[in-house]
Amino acid sequence: MATEPATGETANEIEKLRELIKRARVVLWDFDGPICRLFAGHKAEHVAGDLVEWLEGRGLHGLLTETERESLDPHIVLRAVDRRHPGSDLVAELEERLTQEELRAASSAMPTAYADPVIRTWTAVGSRLAIATNNSPRVVRSYLETRGLTACFAPHIYGRTQDLHRLKPDPHCLNRALSAMGAAPGAALMIGDSPSDLDAAVRAGVPFLGYARNEQKAKLLRAAGAGHVVGSLEPLLGLLRR
Template sequence: MNANLRRLLGDVDALLLDFDGPVCSIFAGYPAPQVAAELVDVLRQHGVDVSPELASEPDPLEVLRRTGAAGDQGVTRAVEEALCAAERRAVETAEPTAYGREVIVAARQSGMPVAVVSNNSAGAVSAYLAAHRLDAYVSPVVGRAYAHPDLMKPNPVPILQAAFAVGVPSSRCVLVGDSLSDIDGARLAGMRVIGYANRPSKAETFRAGADVVIASMGEIAGALIERIDH
């Protein structure tokens, strides 16, 4: 058992989870590059001159981010709508992360509130949680601010919103995330952070910013179950 992880979980009162990664792989059955290409088509339909670099962008969230940065709110809303619809379809074939469910249930059984803070839309996250009978365990769901991609993580605003909603100071919360935007956002929010290195290449990158780095959500589940047993 990871002693640092056990200590960290003993020092916090609330668990915040990123969605895509720690809970599930949202685009497992509806690949992210396909969604990104569909968003690029929306840009073209709105008369946007799409650069070759943006045309080949595989991350739909990055397409939205760059659209927002370009400053046309009408176009940003159109891309946001298309992405929300795609995410709602994607969660129907999302692949649950091994031990993601056990982490959520064990945290609640140990008395910790659990929130999801995601750059995906709250509607898609909530639909997934309901379909997998996890909605009773998770509150709140803080998703991407509608048509304001500048407020996505690493912006700390959604992370602070989740901490406020669970009624726990950010210094007594821990965020579990699988990206540098999660780690950087948690740091800006004054929060502890567990880096979930779901690919080995991420582990070294995460070590500089995360309090603890794990390779499996099972590590958190095990530490929480041990906490319940004691």
Template sequence: MAELLRARRTVLLDFDGPICAVFSSITDLQVATELVAIAGAEHLPQSVRAANDPFDVLRHAADHRDGESLVAIEARFRDLECAAVDTADPTPGAEEVLRALSARKYRVGVVTNNSAAAADRYLRRLGLRSTVGVIVGRPGTRVDLLKPSPFLLTTALRQLSVQPDDALFVGDSMSDVVAGHSAGVSCVALANKSGKAERFASLQPESTITSMLELLDALAV
């Protein structure tokens, strides 16, 4: 891990997981349920009506709803994300990692399927916004551009004016690793739940950690 960091001057991080738990006091299920109501439960298959993940509802809306309905669903999702981050639980070690990266003059970006507005709001609440150079979030209703597409990462790299081989991406999902590798970026997989490390292994991330504190330790080497 320390060698990966020494060889690069740019670190990109996913938001929900590596930095905080977006839906803590407001849960994923509560958000998904509200989005289902906006979409009209009677129009949705049972698998979507019972979804615990609001992204499942958003993706279904993108595939099957007219533009006006999709815009309304995405806008409400964004509002709920912004409300959720006011009480989101910080990921242990994340604040220290961001401050350490900033102190060591790394270029830092947040790359998230959540809205950029939510990530910005959270970072400002904790006094961390100045540690992050760019935030690249969900591009409105363009669900097809969310990770595992590399679009968000390549956008962040372009905004930071860096090449993929100078960047490291920290994410906690399979789609993060797929997106990172598709963008030509080395990946650190955050296996923050049981069984994740085994699932990540098939994607061959450059490193796997179980806590952001491991990244903090590597920065201190």
């Protein structure tokens, strides 16, 4: 018995994508996921482990719960420390260490299939693009330069700041982008690959398109309430070119 493809490429889903694209005058992109796999060659779990070891080397083992230490997510480690010592030199140093690791990862990041031509085509047809991410904006700029995509986004790159409580799911970076571009939330579209991206978009009043590179991510997005999820950016490219 046939099942509906995870990519959402049925005629009905294609029509829904067409409507999303037609309404979007501004497109807000998450970075790690829809544009590239940042940690494809420099694994995120290794980065998280290094941050935990660095804290333990400073006698700060007790700052993290066992669950946080074993999360394998560097952002969970960073945010956990910030909750306990907000705005401290310790947090600033830890954030800089994460940024350096992200910069290392950017050199071996794997471009998401069809992302580059989708970005260039969307720009060519007159939409304005921005990035709203929990990664460092320095990392985003580094990657975009290697792909020749900087002009498609600059100067609208909104990433992690020292105000770590403003990371997604807080809509802060989305609101910054909308304000700077003079765009109404309803005239924008957010493309993200995580429930926190969806939550931020909902709180900002921005329509959302989920990108899921595998079925597990698709299930997480749908369970969080995402109404539109694609497993590939190829159908977007086809619609934009038409």
